Amino acid sequence: MIKTIDFLNSIPLLIISVSAVITILVGSFYKKSTKYVYAVTLIALIAAIYYSFGYLDKEYLIYNNFLRVNNITTLFSIIALFAVLLSTLSAKAYIEKEEINFIEFYSLVLFSTAGMLIMIQSYNLITVFVGLELMSISFYILTGFLRKRIKSNESALKYFLLGAFMTGFLLFGISLIYGITGSMSYANIFQDTSVFKNPVFLIGSALFMIGFFFKMGLFPFHLWVPDVYEGAPTTITGLMSTAGKIAAVGTITPFIVYTASDNFRLIFSIIALLTMLIGNVTALAQSNIKRILAFSSIASAGYILVGVAAMNDLSIKSVSFYLLAYTLMQLGAFIIVSLIEKPAEGINEYRNVDIEDYKGLARTNPQLAIPLTIFLFSLGGIPPLAGFWGKYYLFYAAIQSNLIWLSISAILFSVISLYYYLKIVVYMWFNPPANGDVYKIDSMPSLSILIAAFLTFLFGIFPQYFFALFKTPFK
Amino acid sequence: MIFIFSNMVSLDYFLTLSIILFSIGVIGVLIRRNAIIIFMSIELMLNSVNLSLISFSSFMGDSQGQILVFFVMAVAAAEAAVGLAIIIALFRNKETINIDEINILKW
């Protein structure tokens, strides 16, 4: 039985879902109302974030133990909502430029956000599945949103087929977990720790995790990431690589920390190591900036897994802080890339996305080059930017769990990553301009860049502001 | 309304059947080149999961498995719709749905 109080305790989710439905309805009757829909979307996201802050120190199980609202889930939700907000803020300019300014765009973004929230807050395998699919299906469509562009079509198809394939495995995993524990609810699954060593449970949870590893883009399930990130509309790439990843990480991390035994630590460490290696090394050979950022996002997934593999009380803290920092810098970078990108103009290709096009950017467009430099340095883990504390905490968590070798190799790989980030910085600052183009920047995208850059600094200098959001000690 | 299979062995049959179906689905995904058939094979996999969920559910007399089955079916339908739309959109631009001919995005 659902009580009224349940609704009161899930206001952000309701806001997002209701506004998603409303935007479709409005969209089907008034085709020209994109401006208003844009405003409604932003207001809904801001309201959802605002109300989320109220749940930080709460502990509820709502809708018959199907959703859980507590400090951790709320925190992940806030980060995800924030990522969606930032990318939506800047999306309008991009979709107008690419002439895909449809109301459905915003509705789909809102639906995917609802999926993320359901996923993050789920306390039951059923809701995990529903949330995941809601998010994924919206993403499949958004990836193919540039319908006339072959790259967009191709990436949508690849993403869709691989994603659906992995869904099959994920579901089989769920069914095995269900078969051995007799329940879909985390409350029951987590109760009996003896079952965690059962082979059926192990296979089931391995398949379950693989489904999420796929969404996170961990080696070797990362193969779709570069292709899809390159082919998808740039603002959607930004959304997928941040919000989508936050949702996946936020869902699976508590599950892993609760159920995974020490044996998993080695497997995770190896996957993390290979992911960082492949992500960072492969990025060296890339020249398309979207692909470089795709590989950097793969490497970031590897760093995140380092924190997860630690499986101690710092794991969730470090992972969530890194996710926040990652959102700021990765999304900031993608927003800038989307601004520099030129509209198709008949060629129907992504234009101006090669790093050669970034040469001399500091001279022609310092207002873009300076924030991009900040984001890249932050991605490289240079203090005092947010990315530094993110990595610091992850490696610290790993060292505390005696994974010294893993942290040291992670550090080595960060150095490799510095190489390709610096390459872009060198192109921007130390090379003569490739062309004299001065890019037009609307107020909304520049606002989101400004917010991202400001917060990158703020959380770099005052990281404790974020940690103050942890109201209750975990577990 | 739920009537529970009392025969313990039957769980194994259904599970076996479900696993066989799942494996055939996997083979289909890996062996075929046509995007549509690949997608059909994925549908097979989902069907097999439904089968195992139902078996567990009725074996344990617990209803949660059946509920998930509803969702799986709904999602499968949604995926079918979206997937086919994606395939058509690609076909319009590229005139092929053979996945071996679809590789502009690489390296």
Place this chain on the structure above:
Amino acid sequence: MLIVVSILLILSILSPLLYKIFKGITNWIITSVIITSLILFINYGKTIFSDDFLLESYEWFSSANINLEFYVDGLGFMFGIIVLGIGALIVLYSGYYLKGKEFTGRFYLYIVLFAASMFGLVISGNLIVMFVFWELTGISSFFLIGYYFYKEESRINAQQALLVTGFGGLALLAGFILIYLSAGTFSIKELLTKRELIVFTEIYPIILILILTGVFTKSAQVPFHFWLPNAMVAPAPISAYLHSATMVKAGIFLLMRLYPVMGDTNEWKYILSGFGIFTMLMGGFISVNQTDLKKILAYSTVSALGLMVTLMGISTQEAIQAAVVFLIAHALYKGSLFLIAGLVEHSADSRDINVLSGLYKTIPFLGIISFAAAASQSGVPLFFGFLGKELTYTSAIDTDFLKIFLPLMFLMANILMVCAALMAGVKPFIGEYEKEKVKISSFKYISPLILSFTGFAIFFIPGLLNNTIINPTVNAISGVETRIELSLWHGFNIPLLMSILTLAGGYYIYKYRNYFKLHIEDFLIFLTPSSVYHSMISGLKKIAFYQTRILQSGYLRNYLIVIFSFTLILMILPLLIGNKLAIFTGDLEIERYEIFLYSAIIISAIFVTVTKSRLSAIAALGVVGFGVAVIFIMHGAPDIAITQFAIEVLTVILFVIVLFKLPRFSNISKRKIKIRDTIFSVTAGVAVFFVLMLITNEKMRPLISDFYTENSWTLANGRNIVNVILVDFRAIDTFGEITVLAVAAFGIFALLKLTVINKKEEHK
């Protein structure tokens, strides 16, 4: 302290603006601000002398035990004065050196930012704060080295310097974290009393190696030294400031800072002196084989850094004193020599010492300054460098560590250093007069003059210097309250003899240096880490390239295969962990109609995967769906079965509609590939089958969910549990389900819009 750092940081941000307003005299303004902050800083000196240290702490990141702490003792005080004092002179010089260059405003920004971060580094009282400043020096130096960005070399070398030192910095961070885990604090003040918590842990060697990696990269020790000579592409004031006086000494600073915490162990002694000796000799040899003025100075800096590391490795009070004195002397003369080299290059258009000669006739005043600096480097009596050299020899002779060998090594290194001093500081000025007379603005002399003169003057006030700077520094490093006198004259003893030998030997090698050409560099080219660095990077790029070709082929098929294979591996791994590999042993007792049903499902499923006909594939998929629905009914779930029927019909219709728009299934792949794929796929499928079959052996536990059965009537007034759950308990899920369908529906709509648009376009 915070005030001083803040002043500098704000100054840095404002400096482009200042440049816009004040143009040519900006350097004076910035210099005066830096000097003001220097005076502010020296004011703190009183507290430092009375209490031995000054601690300033602000709450910063308390949950992680990281506070914004500044800790200044003798060591920090000395370094602070060097950083700010030389910084002021360098900025002054730069204003004239870079006259007429582009982006001078930015240059000031970077250099003041560097001064601020270097200053922050030496006064930080917390390891993490120190690390932050450490990396900031790297970043600002990156922009400074790349200042002449139109040169390809500049760009590459700037990146190289940041990569190498960035790598060291990260290793350092790992070391700091390990220190924290052992000692429980990042605060330097507290660490100083917790030596035994670090030195006696098992991970001490790891900590040491990590920290030393940071030190060696920053202070250009072999094998990480190569970035320093390459960084000479920077403008002269940068080379003087960063690459001789301050930044490269950050590593030495850290050694001194952590000496009481983790120094004076066997590992420490042998690693430091090993690398130090190797570095000072190699740097010395390479430096005398160079012809480029700045390269000579760069390699002799490498050599000097090696010497200081060796001294720190000796770990006696005397050696520490020698290191401190040497460090001050080196900062003065090497800074001066670099600045002079910049002026020489400007006035003679060359840095090749074979070309440069007789400049004394054109710029005599610069010659005198240069001779003074060179004399200090050579250790001529009456110059401060002499004291450093004496103390070095004395400490090497007085210790039991590496007897005889150590003094000999020092002697050799110092001889080479004398030769380098003659080549760089004297050679350009003497000899035949070739060039036209050039006029150098007298302002340009100020900075090198002050540096050289200081190196001369302080020789005569050893007492004052010792009381105010050297002794407090030595005490701070060694952690022992002792007093070593600094005297000018030790009488006729072995060190003096060695000093004389050094001068003579240095002159001899200088004179006959063409015979001494060992072509050591040709030989070292093979081993030099610079080439290792380059081949590493190009190797990595190659690996990246080929790896990408293979893994990231763009073919969905390959992606599927890779992903699936690893999924399979990850499925098997838990079984190994669970240690339970059982084999399926089911006895088959099936009703006849069941056999019929099952085989129909399986055969249709297989048919889906093999058929070439479009319609039959759809039909077969339908059969599977309906078959499964029948099983649902058998399980007593007719409602699900009905839904399944409905959805199956919907799907079939969808497929039929879509398939008629698409071409027939083509069969273009080659037979061989087909067979290969078939074999792989079937193996894969069978593997999945067996792995999953293992689970049927596991006894599932029959866990009845009481909650729903018990509460369905009381709470939700329903008897059909599934329905009750669906409509009531799971309303929110159902809502989710509906949204999924809605999304789908209108995704299709959005994508199919294309049709309409296309057709419209065709009509036009």
